[in-house]
Amino acid sequence: MFALRGIAVSLTFFVLFYCLLSTLVVVAWRSLKLLHATEQRVAALLFGLRVLPLVAAVAITFAFVVPSFQLLEPRSIDEGMGAMPLVLGICALLLIACGCFRVITAQATTSRVVARWLEGARPLDAGAEMVTFRSRREAPPLTLVGVRRARVLVSDSTVALLSHEELQIALKHELAHMRSRDNLKKLIFRFCPFPGMARLESAWSQAAELAADDAAVSKLDDAVDLAAALVKLSRLIPVEAAPICTVGFVTGSISARVARLLAWDEADKVQPTRIRAWRVIPPAVAALVCVCVTYGPALALTHEVTEWLVGG
Numbered sequence: 001m002f003a004l005r006g007i008a009v010s011l012t013f014f015v016l017f018y019c020l021l022s023t024l025v026v027v028a029w030r031s032l033k034l035l036h037a038t039e040q041r042v043a044a045l046l047f048g049l050r051v052l053p054l055v056a057a058v059a060i061t062f063a064f065v066v067p068s069f070q071l072l073e074p075r076s077i078d079e080g081m082g083a084m085p086l087v088l089g090i091c092a093l094l095l096i097a098c099g100c101f102r103v104i105t106a107q108a109t110t111s112r113v114v115a116r117w118l119e120g121a122r123p124l125d126a127g128a129e130m131v132t133f134r135s136r137r138e139a140p141p142l143t144l145v146g147v148r149r150a151r152v153l154v155s156d157s158t159v160a161l162l163s164h165e166e167l168q169i170a171l172k173h174e175l176a177h178m179r180s181r182d183n184l185k186k187l188i189f190r191f192c193p194f195p196g197m198a199r200l201e202s203a204w205s206q207a208a209e210l211a212a213d214d215a216a217v218s219k220l221d222d223a224v225d226l227a228a229a230l231v232k233l234s235r236l237i238p239v240e241a242a243p244i245c246t247v248g249f250v251t252g253s254i255s256a257r258v259a260r261l262l263a264w265d266e267a268d269k270v271q272p273t274r275i276r277a278w279r280v281i282p283p284a285v286a287a288l289v290c291v292c293v294t295y296g297p298a299l300a301l302t303h304e305v306t307e308w309l310v311g312g
Helices: 002-034 039-072 083-117 156-161 164-180 182-191 198-216 220-234 254-262 277-310
Strands: 131-135 142-145 151-155 246-248
Touching (some): 002 039, 002 083, 002 198, 039 182, 039 198, 039 277, 083 142, 083 182, 131 156, 142 182, 151 156, 151 164, 156 164, 156 220, 164 182, 164 198, 182 198, 182 246, 198 220, 198 254, 220 254
Parallel strands (some): 131 151
Antiparallel strands (some): 142 151, 142 246
C-alpha cells in the first residue's frame, strides 16, 4: 500500500508539473522572436523550450517528490488516499501511454514508407559525408531518413534536375540536419504531446531549416547554388507526404529561405562563440552549494504539499 501511494503521488506531481510548465511554454515561447541570435541558437532554444516541461517534470519528481515521500512519509498501512491522486495518477499514465503510442506509430509509419522508397534504390557516390542512396523517381526529391542510422535519399528527378554544385550544397544542408539529429528531435516531440504546441514545433522546424542553410553555406556561390536547388526542387510535385521521422529538403517557407540566401553576406555569418570550461566552474560550484543547503527544507516543503494532496 505504501508503494502504491508513492507511485500515485509521484505520478500526480509529474502530470501537474508537466501541464503547468507546458501551459507556460505555450504562452511564453513567442517572446524568443525578440532575440537577435543566430538561427542555430534559436532552433536550440525552441527545442529546449519544447522538451522543458517533460524534462523538468521528470527531474522534479525524482529529485524531490520521490525522496520526500520515501524519507518523510510514515509507513502506515491505515492511511487513506483521496480521489485526486488516483485520478491525476491515471491521467499521468494515459499521458505516458499516449506518448509511447505516438512514438511507436510514427516509427512504424516512417519505416514502412522509407522501405517502399528504398525499393530498387542504389548507392549514390556524391562525395557526401553520409550514406546516400539514389531512389526511384516517385520518391521525394531529397530526404534525410532514419534516427540511429541516418541516410539521405536522392530521387532520380533530383539528380537529373540539379547541377553537380547544387546537389553538393543540398547534401551539405541535409548533413547539417543529420549532425543536429533533427529526426530524433521530431520523435521526442511525439513523446510529449500537449495542446497548443504545434506552432512552437512549426517555428522550430523553420528555424532548423534556416540553421541548416547557414551551416551549408560558406560563400556567396554556395548561397546562390542552394537557392537555385530550392527553387528547382520546389517545382516538383510530391507524390505523398513525408512521414514524421524524416527531414525533407523542400520544407519550411521556400520564399523566405530563397530571399535570405540571395541576400547572404559573409559579414553576417557569425562564428559561434565557445565558452571556456573554467568560466563554467564557479557558477556550477555555486549552484551545487545552493542545492545542498536548500535540499532538506525543499524536501520538507514537498512532503507538506504531498500530505495536503493525499489528504492523509
